[in-house]
Amino acid sequence: MIDEFAAKASEYAGSWDRFFFALVAVSAVVVAAVFVVIVGFSIRYRKGSDAYRPTLPKSLGFEIEIGWTAATAFAFLFIFWWAASMQLREIIPPRDALQIHVLAKQWMWKLQHSNGVREINELHAPTGHPVQLIMTSDDVIHSMFLPSLRLKQDVLPGRYTYIWFTADKPGVYHLMCAEFCGTQHSRMTGRLILMTPEDYSRWLAAQPEADNLAKRGEALFRSLGCSGCHAPNSAVHAPDLHGVYGHPVHLSDGRVVNADEAYIRDSILLPDKDVVAGYQPIMPSFRGTVSEDQIIELIAYVRSLAWEGRQE
Amino acid sequence: MSETAIESARDEEPGAVTASYLVAGHTLKSWLTTTDHKRIGILYALAITVFFFIGGIAIGLVRLELMNPKGAILSDEGYNRLFSLHGIVMVWFFLVPSIPATLGNFLLPLMIGARDVAFPRLNLISWYIYAVGAAFTCYAIVAGGVDTGWTFYTPYSSLYSNSNVLAAALGVFIVGFSSIATGVNFITTTHMLRAPGMTWSRLPLMVWALYATSIVMVLATPVLAMSLLLIIAERYFGLPLFNPSEGGDPLLFQHLFWFYSHPAVYIMVLPAMGVVSEVFACFARRRVFGYIMMVYAIMAIAIVGFLVWGHHMFVSGESQYANVVFSFLSFAVAVPSAIKVFNWTATLHRGQVTFEAPMLYALGFLGLFTIGGLTGLFLASIPIDVHVTDTYFVVAHFHYIMVGGSVSAFFAGLHFWWPKITGRLYSEAWARFAAIVMFLGFNTTFLPQFIMGYGGMPRRYHVYPQEFQVYHVISSVGALILLSAYLLPLIYLGWSLLYGTRAGDNPWDATGLEWQTSSPPPKENFEEIPVVNAGPYHYHPAEEAPDAARREPQEAQGRKP
Numbered sequence: 001m002i003d004e005f006a007a008k009a010s011e012y013a014g015s016w017d018r019f020f021f022a023l024v025a026v027s028a029v030v031v032a033a034v035f036v037v038i039v040g041f042s043i044r045y046r047k048g049s050d051a052y053r054p055t056l057p058k059s060l061g062f063e064i065e066i067g068w069t070a071a072t073a074f075a076f077l078f079i080f081w082w083a084a085s086m087q088l089r090e091i092i093p094p095r096d097a098l099q100i101h102v103l104a105k106q107w108m109w110k111l112q113h114s115n116g117v118r119e120i121n122e123l124h125a126p127t128g129h130p131v132q133l134i135m136t137s138d139d140v141i142h143s144m145f146l147p148s149l150r151l152k153q154d155v156l157p158g159r160y161t162y163i164w165f166t167a168d169k170p171g172v173y174h175l176m177c178a179e180f181c182g183t184q185h186s187r188m189t190g191r192l193i194l195m196t197p198e199d200y201s202r203w204l205a206a207q208p209e210a211d212n213l214a215k216r217g218e219a220l221f222r223s224l225g226c227s228g229c230h231a232p233n234s235a236v237h238a239p240d241l242h243g244v245y246g247h248p249v250h251l252s253d254g255r256v257v258n259a260d261e262a263y264i265r266d267s268i269l270l271p272d273k274d275v276v277a278g279y280q281p282i283m284p285s286f287r288g289t290v291s292e293d294q295i296i297e298l299i300a301y302v303r304s305l306a307w308e309g310r311q312e
Numbered sequence: 313m314s315e316t317a318i319e320s321a322r323d324e325e326p327g328a329v330t331a332s333y334l335v336a337g338h339t340l341k342s343w344l345t346t347t348d349h350k351r352i353g354i355l356y357a358l359a360i361t362v363f364f365f366i367g368g369i370a371i372g373l374v375r376l377e378l379m380n381p382k383g384a385i386l387s388d389e390g391y392n393r394l395f396s397l398h399g400i401v402m403v404w405f406f407l408v409p410s411i412p413a414t415l416g417n418f419l420l421p422l423m424i425g426a427r428d429v430a431f432p433r434l435n436l437i438s439w440y441i442y443a444v445g446a447a448f449t450c451y452a453i454v455a456g457g458v459d460t461g462w463t464f465y466t467p468y469s470s471l472y473s474n475s476n477v478l479a480a481a482l483g484v485f486i487v488g489f490s491s492i493a494t495g496v497n498f499i500t501t502t503h504m505l506r507a508p509g510m511t512w513s514r515l516p517l518m519v520w521a522l523y524a525t526s527i528v529m530v531l532a533t534p535v536l537a538m539s540l541l542l543i544i545a546e547r548y549f550g551l552p553l554f555n556p557s558e559g560g561d562p563l564l565f566q567h568l569f570w571f572y573s574h575p576a577v578y579i580m581v582l583p584a585m586g587v588v589s590e591v592f593a594c595f596a597r598r599r600v601f602g603y604i605m606m607v608y609a610i611m612a613i614a615i616v617g618f619l620v621w622g623h624h625m626f627v628s629g630e631s632q633y634a635n636v637v638f639s640f641l642s643f644a645v646a647v648p649s650a651i652k653v654f655n656w657t658a659t660l661h662r663g664q665v666t667f668e669a670p671m672l673y674a675l676g677f678l679g680l681f682t683i684g685g686l687t688g689l690f691l692a693s694i695p696i697d698v699h700v701t702d703t704y705f706v707v708a709h710f711h712y713i714m715v716g717g718s719v720s721a722f723f724a725g726l727h728f729w730w731p732k733i734t735g736r737l738y739s740e741a742w743a744r745f746a747a748i749v750m751f752l753g754f755n756t757t758f759l760p761q762f763i764m765g766y767g768g769m770p771r772r773y774h775v776y777p778q779e780f781q782v783y784h785v786i787s788s789v790g791a792l793i794l795l796s797a798y799l800l801p802l803i804y805l806g807w808s809l810l811y812g813t814r815a816g817d818n819p820w821d822a823t824g825l826e827w828q829t830s831s832p833p834p835k836e837n838f839e840e841i842p843v844v845n846a847g848p849y850h851y852h853p854a855e856e857a858p859d860a861a862r863r864e865p866q867e868a869q870g871r872k873p
Binding site: 016019020023030034042046053054056061062065068073077079080082083087090091141143145151152153156159161174177178180181182287 | 562627
């Protein structure tokens with residue numbers, strides 16, 4: 001299937017590799033130096049050798065100690081700065097990232113593309129375009145591990161975690177679960193299939209027809225009765241959801257939260273947790289009524305409303 | 313407190329003051345009811361040896377399984393239970409008590425010139441608590457095992473695992489009390505029972521290390537106990553603590569767990585640092601270079617070690633900005649560790665170095681600890697950690713610290729103080745041979761794991777992609793070498809017990825109060841409490857005097873072949 005060792009599927013994986021091997025080189029020099037000094041001293045000052053053993057003045061010993069303490073501290077600071085600055089640059093994904101929902105379960109990966117295509121244990125993605133994974137788990141903590149992209153992120157039940165990447169080398173790579181998740185943990189693996197954008201759209205088109213996530217979410221929104229209260233002309237006083245996603249929401253207790261996936265999920269399952277300012281806590285909880293898959297669809301629908309909201 | 317205990321002991325064994333502690337009563341009962349810190353140290357040593365080999369057999373099977381990428385001899389479940397057994401037993405029942413509870417118990421009162429620890433009965437109770445905890449965990453093993461790994465991550469352990477989580481977690485919970493009691497005992501002993509003249513700046517580094525370790529044990533272990541109780545509360549009483557659909561927080565456990573378990577690494581490593589400081593000084597015939605700095609480094613590691621737990625959670629979904637802070641703190645804790653490596657190395661300078669078995673083990677420690685420490689920098693660097701965490705890179709790293717470091721130092725200490733403990737000498741040739749084979753076996757086992765970890769081989773997998781097989785096979789062969797190297801001491805030390813020549817009171821010509829009493833020591837350690845009038849490591853007394861006239865003969869002596 002995949003037989004390349006430590007394959008690289010993107011440019012930044014290369015730059016992380018350079019950082020890694022720079023650290024390996026530094027460590028190798030330090031290890032070699034320590035070994036040489038230990039072996040050197042051991043031989044030179046072995047018992048009975050005629051090496052000269054002068055008495056060092058006490059102050060010199062102290063100066064040596066200050067010297068190497070400062071040197072290591074600066075070296076570590078430098079490595080820290082290098083590592084941290086690489087990391088912080090990667091936090092925020094580009095706005096046009098292609099969003100793919102991931103639901104981890106014992107023991108499989110379920111993925112849903114925004115146009116509704118679903119796959120299991122396989123992640124098809126285009127090269128040259130940023131891709132964001134929005135991940136949650138149905139049961140225990142899993143961890144999405146894409147070694148060829150040098151990426152790993154735990155996937156938690158009840159929360160959303162995100163990673164994003166721009167790959168640039170088409171091919172088939174490992175996709176693994178890295179957090180121990182039970183009996184078949186070592187079989188919770190799959191394939192990351194990176195395709196050129198043309199191949200990717202051809203692949204998408206060839207998939208069985210499916211409503212896109214937002215459409216399915218909208219149908220669900222109606223069938224669950226959400227639309228009865230959240231419609232603009234409803235008699236029940238409930239917040240209008242247009243333009244909510246991705247924007248700050250003022251809550252009745254004075255807090256301001258950003259309406260992200262976690263907020264929307266909480267609003268569905270734990271409606272009393274974050275009550276919007278000016279509204280009564282009258283919404284019932286949908287805990288046990290909707291599945292994780294359905295929550296993903298509802299979120300996709302609310303997100304699509306945000307987009308429409310901004311268009312108006 | 314201790315005086316009354318000693319008095320009552322004296323009532324039981326009249327005239328035991330001058331005879332060796334080993335002959336003060338031969339019955340099983342005299343051992344199982346002893347309040348003598350030396351005998352309690354031996355009881356711990358026997359117990360941890362049993363667990364060391366249980367854990368070793370478990371990992372032997374695991375390594376055998378990993379020779380084949382498809383998995384050949386074990387089921388998924390069997391494999392998960394074996395690696396969990398290995399981790400739980402090795403961490404909680406071997407590594408954490410290894411040096412402090414065995415060598416520490418035996419040596420602490422001897423090294424500070426005391427007759428016993430501050431609370432001798434509590435010390436015995438600690439061992440029984442350990443035994444009860446061990447019994448629970450053994451039950452979990454016999455009843456079919458546990459499959460959570462040694463880390464017990466929730467919500468898997470609290471809601472999903474179909475194994476004996478309760479018995480295993482209770483076992484670890486109970487053994488924690490043994491740790492706490494030992495810690496309290498050591499702290500009090502160090503404060504209250506030092507011999508006249510044994511000031512803080514004259515304490516051997518081993519004592520400083522045990523003292524710092526005890527502080528960590530007392531402060532951190534309750535947090536572990538708490539987090540294990542929370543698992544039990546959710547699993548058996550349905551309290552919604554970690555289950556998000558009930559409003560729980562799946563990550564809470566990890567914060568609590570690592571708040572203990574990162575400092576726990578120092579519970580394993582600090583005493584190791586103490587041991588090798590003693591061994592280096594003795595076999596280099598030098599005062600440890602930079603004694604004061606070594607003490608500060610020990611205390612700095614113990615304190616800063618509490619602030620770095622977040623580096624275990626870089627990919628857990630915590631804020632990236634928090635990660636950067638934890639990354640910084642993790643680099644900070646590496647500074648004192650580096651200082652210690654430099655100081656040990658510098659201790660060899662101008663020495664009269666000899667290479668008896670304890671020294672070989674200590675040199676092995678130095679090499680392996682350096683590699684383990686440097687790879688720790690990789691894990692403190694967030695971008696690299698993201699890729700290699702939960703892979704074999706981490707497995708290799710913590711084995712270099714915890715096995716390469718702790719266990720090498722444990723063997724260094726065991727060989728160094730063996731003549732004191734038993735009054736006998738072992739076969740020097742076999743001991744040196746074992747030290748070298750252990751070092752080679754260790755590197756054969758764990759160096760390939762760094763490589764396959766970077767290649768993306770996740771830990772806790774027993775079926776894995778073909779491309780990693782060659783590394784797994786090398787690693788398994790190394791494990792076989794290592795396992796046979798660990799059997800050697802069992803044989804030649806056992807032989808020494810029966811046929812070893814008498815050691816004499818101070819076979820290494822070492823300084824330190826423990827060498828001033830007989831080997832093995834009498835039940836109450838010293839016939840007369842010694843008075844201390846100089847710092848530790850008095851190997852070149854002339855050097856400490858600034859006056860040049862006294863220095864010259866010293867140098868002449870140094871040049872003599």
